[in-house]
Amino acid sequence: MSEISQDKSFSTPEKRSKTLIPYAMLCELTHRCPLACPYCSNPVQLELKSNEISTDLWKKALSDAVKIGILQAHFSGGEPTARKDLEELVSHASKIGLYTNLITSGVLINEDRLKKLYDAGLDHVQVSIQDTDPENSEKIAGFKGHQKKITTCGLIRKVGLPLTINSVMHRQNLHNLKDMINLAVQLDAERLEVAQVQYYGWALKNQTAFLPTRKQLDDATIIVEEARKKYKGILAIDYVVPDYYAKKPKSCMGGWGRQFLNITPAGKVLPCHAAESLDFLNFENLKEKSLAWIWEHSESFNRFRGTDWMPEPCRSCDRREIDWGGCRCQAFALTGNADAADPTCEFSPYRKVLDEPLSKAGNKTPEFVYRKF
Amino acid sequence: MNKLTKLELSHIPKLPRHAKLRFDEARKKWIINAPERVFELDEIAAEVMQLVNGNISINSIVDSLHNKFKEASREQISKDVIIMLQSLADKGFIVSE
Ligand code: SF4
Ligand code: SF4
Numbered sequence: 001m002s003e004i005s006q007d008k009s010f011s012t013p014e015k016r017s018k019t020l021i022p023y024a025m026l027c028e029l030t031h032r033c034p035l036a037c038p039y040c041s042n043p044v045q046l047e048l049k050s051n052e053i054s055t056d057l058w059k060k061a062l063s064d065a066v067k068i069g070i071l072q073a074h075f076s077g078g079e080p081t082a083r084k085d086l087e088e089l090v091s092h093a094s095k096i097g098l099y100t101n102l103i104t105s106g107v108l109i110n111e112d113r114l115k116k117l118y119d120a121g122l123d124h125v126q127v128s129i130q131d132t133d134p135e136n137s138e139k140i141a142g143f144k145g146h147q148k149k150i151t152t153c154g155l156i157r158k159v160g161l162p163l164t165i166n167s168v169m170h171r172q173n174l175h176n177l178k179d180m181i182n183l184a185v186q187l188d189a190e191r192l193e194v195a196q197v198q199y200y201g202w203a204l205k206n207q208t209a210f211l212p213t214r215k216q217l218d219d220a221t222i223i224v225e226e227a228r229k230k231y232k233g234i235l236a237i238d239y240v241v242p243d244y245y246a247k248k249p250k251s252c253m254g255g256w257g258r259q260f261l262n263i264t265p266a267g268k269v270l271p272c273h274a275a276e277s278l279d280f281l282n283f284e285n286l287k288e289k290s291l292a293w294i295w296e297h298s299e300s301f302n303r304f305r306g307t308d309w310m311p312e313p314c315r316s317c318d319r320r321e322i323d324w325g326g327c328r329c330q331a332f333a334l335t336g337n338a339d340a341a342d343p344t345c346e347f348s349p350y351r352k353v354l355d356e357p358l359s360k361a362g363n364k365t366p367e368f369v370y371r372k373f
Numbered sequence: 374m375n376k377l378t379k380l381e382l383s384h385i386p387k388l389p390r391h392a393k394l395r396f397d398e399a400r401k402k403w404i405i406n407a408p409e410r411v412f413e414l415d416e417i418a419a420e421v422m423q424l425v426n427g428n429i430s431i432n433s434i435v436d437s438l439h440n441k442f443k444e445a446s447r448e449q450i451s452k453d454v455i456i457m458l459q460s461l462a463d464k465g466f467i468v469s470e
Pocket of ligand 1: 320
């Protein structure tokens with residue numbers, strides 16, 4: 001048995017020479033969202049409701065996804081429950097054999113709708129919680145909804161849906177990690193995902209407000225290890241040391257265009273949810289091209305696929321088919337060169353663009369810059 | 374549904390609702406879909422998992438496999454099945470009725 005996953009990304013056990021078979025798709029149904037997280041990973045330029053694609057086009061995309069081998073559909077946003085056809089899409093996806101996951105902030109949903117989603121065949125729900133301390137939680141989310149989230153989690157379990165708590169942990173909430181773990185157990189979640197802020201898009205504007213200190217991370221690692229032992233078989237905890245303090249980058253989504261694709265509210269198909277930050281690339285739209293064609297032939301999916309595009313130091317590195325050169329979006333955002341090795345890599349000549357903010361991580365924490373839609 | 378920390382032969386294992394077994398045509402393999410994870414099963418794991426249905430005990434699973442694969446000793450099969458299921462149970466992917 002091989003488990004092909006490490007946290008967010010899947011890693012391929014054997015290299016496939018012919019057409020790659022993707023595993024998962026992220027369906028960003030809408031960019032509309034009542035929250036305003038300062039680390040939001042959506043593009044800085046959001047799609048308007050009037051540009052959102054139709055129910056029928058979403059259904060077609062899901063059906064085409066199954067044909068090219070996709071196993072899982074993650075419904076996300078923005079806030080996916082802001083779309084009224086969510087139940088219909090989940091039901092369609094489930095009928096054609098996709099594993100369905102709802103990624104939500106939990107503030108717009110009630111018991112009745114959760115029941116409908118359950119009946120539609122929803123397999124799993126992931127709720128984001130910004131912090132255990134309500135005040136800080138609401139400060140981070142830029143929205144008063146902490147209690148509502150907790151209530152929603154209870155309702156999710158009540159209707160019988162499995163629950164993952166996703167918490168982006170950073171400088172301003174890592175001290176509550178233990179409480180977060182306890183909260184997840186209390187809420188009867190199966191999993192807790194301790195996510196890290198990725199620095200591109202909006203988050204880059206708040207970099208120094210989020211960067212944890214080395215000490216915070218060392219403490220966090222110990223807490224996670226202990227909790228994993230204590231709650232073995234009860235709560236699974238996903239946690240990875242963030243890029244910034246690692247010496248080698250992580251593989252991005254299992255490699256560009258290898259296992260994953262992302263569909264935006266307007267129907268663009270991207271190799272990763274942040275790919276539009278690579279503003280020199282042209283991304284195809286489902287209104288014009290089929291999903292299979294885009295996956296296999298589009299310029300954007302092939303641009304960083306495999307290893308041919310790599311310059312040194314990646315080209316001759318023996319990790320090139322392990323991390324695939326790391327994150328393209330982060331490389332571009334931090335170095336201005338999308339072909340560069342991920343700057344988190346110790347072999348990257350740009351490593352200093354990270355070490356510099358890190359050296360300031362002990363200083364005073366600046367205020368957040370919030371996004372407004 | 375009970376979460377399991379240590380599996381025993383008398384337990385009746387099943388997949389929790391968030392994990393789903395199915396045959397994938399594109400890959401020609403049995404897989405388990407789970408949150409943010411896909412388990413690709415090798416032949417033996419696929420044989421075991423097709424018997425995990427919330428109706429029969431691990432003991433009976435071992436019996437059935439022993440009937441099917443006579444070359445292996447019952448003891449060996451029993452050991453392998455427990456190890457495989459325990460690794461899934463540790464991650465919360467095997468529960469009991
Ligand atoms: S040089 Fe490139 S391939 Fe090698 S570890 Fe660094 S990012 Fe990965
Ligand atoms: S390229 Fe970077 S931003 Fe995009 S998915 Fe990969 S790691 Fe994330």
